[in-house]
Ligand SMILES: Cc1cc2nc3c(=O)[nH]c(=O)nc-3n(C[C@H](O)[C@H](O)[C@H](O)COP(=O)(O)OP(=O)(O)OC[C@H]3O[C@@H](n4cnc5c(N)ncnc54)[C@H](O)[C@@H]3O)c2cc1C
């Protein structure tokens with residue numbers, strides 16, 4: 001059985017700043033990282049591998065430099081890495097993205113049966129949490145989102161039992177395989193690659209599949225296949241609050257001001 | 271041949287054979303270690319050996335050290351007397367009496383007096399172990415007050431008594447012509463003269479006791495901690511010629527092994543160290559981890575290596591790896607992971623060891639194994655490692671914010687040829703809000719002294735200190751290579767650092783990458799500016815009250831900078847800083863070194879609490895530090911101890927305030 005993990009390269013959003021004039025993201029010079037949720041997805045796949053000896057493939061759709069993301073997954077121990085990269089894939093929204101990813105998974109399934117697909121809960125840049133469900137729908141897989149614990153994977157009975165982390169409660173659910181999971185950070189602690197694995201992954205091969213491989217209708221993918229478009233990006237105005245002090249000088253003075261304000265508004269119960 | 275000679279010779283030969291076999295069994299294990307060059311610079315090595323082994327330089331640092339000094343030198347001198355006894359036992363006609371009369375008399379006098387001194391020293395040793403009982407005598411598996419220790423002490427005492435008995439009897443029999451050269455034996459002889467019936471018995475018993483104690487010694491020695499009598503001297507010869515806190519580089523290539531996960535992965539010198547341990551406990555007495563109830567005890571680490579090596583010797587000789595794990599659950603011969611992670615790499619153990627054992631580097635080697643091969647380390651470190659790799663700073667703050675501290679004053683970028691010094695601000699000085707104030711103070715002082723300096727700004731990267739001490743050598747190497755490249759590209763030759771950790775890394779660690787920079791700690795540079803009169807403070811400022819200075823390990827012990835920071839305090843206040851009980855070379859760690867800054871501290875007392883208590887004992891109004899980590903630890907410690915009224919200042923802040931006041 002093959003376990004497929006979907007990993008996305010995202011800009012390190014802690015380092016993204018908004019251009020005050022155009023109100024758009026300044027992406028230049030911002031380093032890319034692996035979408036944090038996806039590192040937990042990789043870890044879960046590797047745990048299945050450790051436990052059941054199944055093979056793990058990591059796939060990512062993105063520009064050629066997204067290869068770094070896959071190399072990281074290789075260093076952690078995935079067996080195969082496929083980068084889905086083609087000009088025609090560019091500018092995709094969640095619909096077009098999940099189409100390409102689903103097609104890639106289907107192609108992998110031609111070689112080896114895919115039992116589990118694991119995605120992050122969402123990305124830290126797009127933040128839609130739609131791609132996972134989109135893939136599951138297209139592949140007709142069971143769909144278990146927000147998984148924070150895997151209780152049991154029964155390969156012979158072909159079913160999985162997990163806990164889902166919902167607002168204020170947990171849901172224990174069971175579903176037949178094949179299944180797609182989207183995972184939250186509480187699920188596990190991703191492993192740190194050993195040096196041997198890093199060196200190994202440095203010259204491991206990352207396969208690159210373009211649309212010649214996937215053979216998808218060019219009108220259904222990329223920008224052309226994306227019904228969503230961005231009309232405006234802006235940072236919300238601060239409706240309330242004020243800055244006390246200038247953030248550099250006289251911290252004691254600023255603290256005093258803060259205390260005075262809080263006393264004035266009766267926020268400090270004495 | 272007399273029957274006595276026959277028995278004596280047989281026993282002697284048997285003891286010597288047993289001795290040689292035992293020594294061979296043990297020392298041959300050292301060959302399982304990895305290669306390491308410790309044969310260079312023989313002249314320097316010899317002088318180290320004379321200083322530390324024969325001069326007992328480190329031994330003498332503790333009050334009872336003098337006692338050991340006496341025992342050691344008695345041993346050396348009496349080796350001649352005992353040698354004579356053994357040779358004489360086999361060849362009754364050969365003795366020191368064959369030497370010229372004058373020389374013989376001097377020797378006899380020396381033997382006599384030294385034997386008496388030894389008796390006193392042994393008595394003191396008993397008193398030390400039974401009455402004074404310094405707390406560091408015992409550890410979990412190694413007991414300074416073991417039956418073995420008492421047996422050895424008793425042996426030595428017996429040997430001395432037998433010596434006097436024997437020579438006293440000879441004097442009483444008037445067969446010893448040189449009695450006037452032997453004051454103590456003469457007294458015994460005089461007493462025996464009044465009890466002539468005892469003479470033959472005393473003679474015979476003393477002679478055999480002397481013989482048996484020597485045989486027992488010969489047999490027992492290689493199996494006890496007293497092996498150090500044989501190993502300590504060569505161990506001092508093979509000791510590190512430079513301060514050994516800088517870890518060696520690793521080669522990253524496929525199939526290589528990283529760090530030490532099994533005893534035979536240590537170098538031969540590491541293994542030899544373990545056989546040279548005198549079990550004195552000085553390292554344990556100095557260790558901040560041991561002192562605050564952590565699982566780590568440096569003496570135990572050294573002992574574990576020896577025990578592990580011997581336990582696994584059978585397997586190793588058969589070319590297999592041993593079954594007793596070097597790192598694993600609590601047990602003799604095994605180091606726990608908890609212990610390995612408790613080390614602050616403060617170097618106090620290395621500094622304390624009388625026989626130049628290098629404890630801390632062994633701990634880092636095991637950390638390397640855990641991180642690089644096993645990928646097992648305390649949970650908190652995962653974040654640190656990711657932050658370092660992705661954002662080149664321990665907090666994971668956006669690298670773009672590195673130069674934010676400059677918002678309050680004009681700062682020039684470093685330009686080769688135009689700027690003299692690169693101010694390497696470091697992560698704390700760039701991101702930590704308290705340390706940023708120190709950076710501003712430093713900038714003010716540099717400007718006041720007209721120093722030409724600049725920064726790399728957003729292009730500055732973390733030096734990687736914590737990674738290296740935590741054993742993540744792979745990532746450290748990556749960062750070191752990047753930094754070396756940047757320094758080369760930008761034409762940096764002279765660097766000022768704010769932080770002792772950056773100092774040590776740029777100055778000592780990067781040298782391994784062929785980068786020779788002139789690196790100074792801010793306090794060094796400023797002390798020099800004060801000396802040369804480029805910084806003048808006419809009005810002394812006493813507003814900080816009584817100042818206690820805390821020596822940061824990486825500034826003091828690791829880089830020998832003790833006076834400079836004190837100079838700054840004195841120049842600004844007109845008064846010398848008061849000293850904590852442990853200061854200078856023996857300073858006690860704040861608890862942040864070795865990557866401990868980024869880890870939780872669950873067990874025992876917090877190291878910074880112990881240190882703050884010690885500093886508070888001096889009743890200071892202000893505690894001065896010269897390291898941003900120490901700053902955090904001392905400030906936190908004071909808060910926890912409810913001593914928030916005591917201020918913490920970096921020495922350069924004290925000076926900057928003095929300068930500002932002068933200009934005001
Ligand atoms: C309104 C809007 C406008 C956008 N405009 C643009 C644009 O102009 N140009 C542009 O490049 N992008 C644009 N994007 C981003 C792009 O559409 C999304 O990043 C992408 O479709 C994935 O959606 P997401 O990031 O929200 O993923 P989510 O649905 O939040 O991701 C869930 C999980 O799906 C998997 N996954 C998602 N994406 C991939 C991938 N590419 N490869 C592998 N696995 C993946 C991961 O496991 C991830 O954790 C836009 C997004 C939105 C919401």
Ligand code: SF4
Nearest residue numbers: 557613614616617619
């Ligand atoms: S370096 Fe310091 S903390 Fe580590 S073992 Fe030695 S004395 Fe203890």
Ligand code: SF4
Nearest residue numbers: 547548550551553623
């Ligand atoms: S390692 Fe050195 S300081 Fe520590 S107990 Fe052994 S001899 Fe003493």
